[in-house]
Amino acid sequence: MGLVDRVALVTGGSRGIGKAIAWELVGQGCQVGVNYIDFDQNKEQAEELVAEIIQSGGKAFAVKGNVADPSEADAMVHQVVNHFGRIDILVNNAGITRDTLLVRMKEEDWDAVIDVNLKGTFNCCKSAVKFMIKQKYGKIVNIASVVGLMGNVGQVNYGASKAGIIGLTKSLARELAGRNINVNAVAPGFIETKMTESLPESARENLVRQIPLQRLGKPEDVAHLVGFLVSDKAAYITGQTIPVDGGMVMN
């Protein structure tokens, strides 16, 4: 229960990796704003998760907003502060893919992925950091991807957005190191979520052959590392990008 009285915002927190991160933080006693975008099904998912967390004795509420929109990202952060009184932890997890080969990639596919994944991370950091600097305390974890480290066919937009997140993480970590704010990135490999469920069986088998631990990851595999990075046990770690990938990328 190392995060009692701490407050977090998890973007894209209603399903997949974000949901596992929300549970991980709640499990450590943290109060969590669970972000969703404003589509009916997403709202239901986020509200269901919040109800389950409250039923389990935790504290959470659902926060509507599109991370790609600077004013919505700012409003989300303000809602968390208004609700819980502060914001200690920001997990930039919201992300999308629009996969295709570069020769077929439309400008909209490029823009959409950069806007949500990279600009969304910038927008949320910009709003949350103002409060963290005043509090003289903060933990930011950005969800990147092994694709940002090693590249992948059909993902020039996604790979660029995730490599951008890694560069943002290093620069922001240097900017905020003197303010008692840690900024790190986690680079998941291939994790079992909606994002990867449409992979054809042959592609999945091929993938597993490239993973030393011989399986896709679970959202909880990523969440456990995020839970550690936002705890005070990780106080001396900043500016790092840590893969959770079954050994795909070895430095």
Ligand code: NAP
């Ligand atoms: P997912 O199941 O598709 O969930 C993505 C989440 O992002 C959803 O909660 C979605 O919200 C949210 N989101 C999308 N656009 C948003 C926006 N504009 N504003 C706010 N929220 C938005 O994907 P996932 O696999 O859990 O991925 C989570 C993160 O991990 C992403 O950044 C992804 O790139 C990264 N990642 C995933 C894998 C993998 O293998 N799954 C590997 C490496 C990295 P709604 O539910 O409201 O649509």
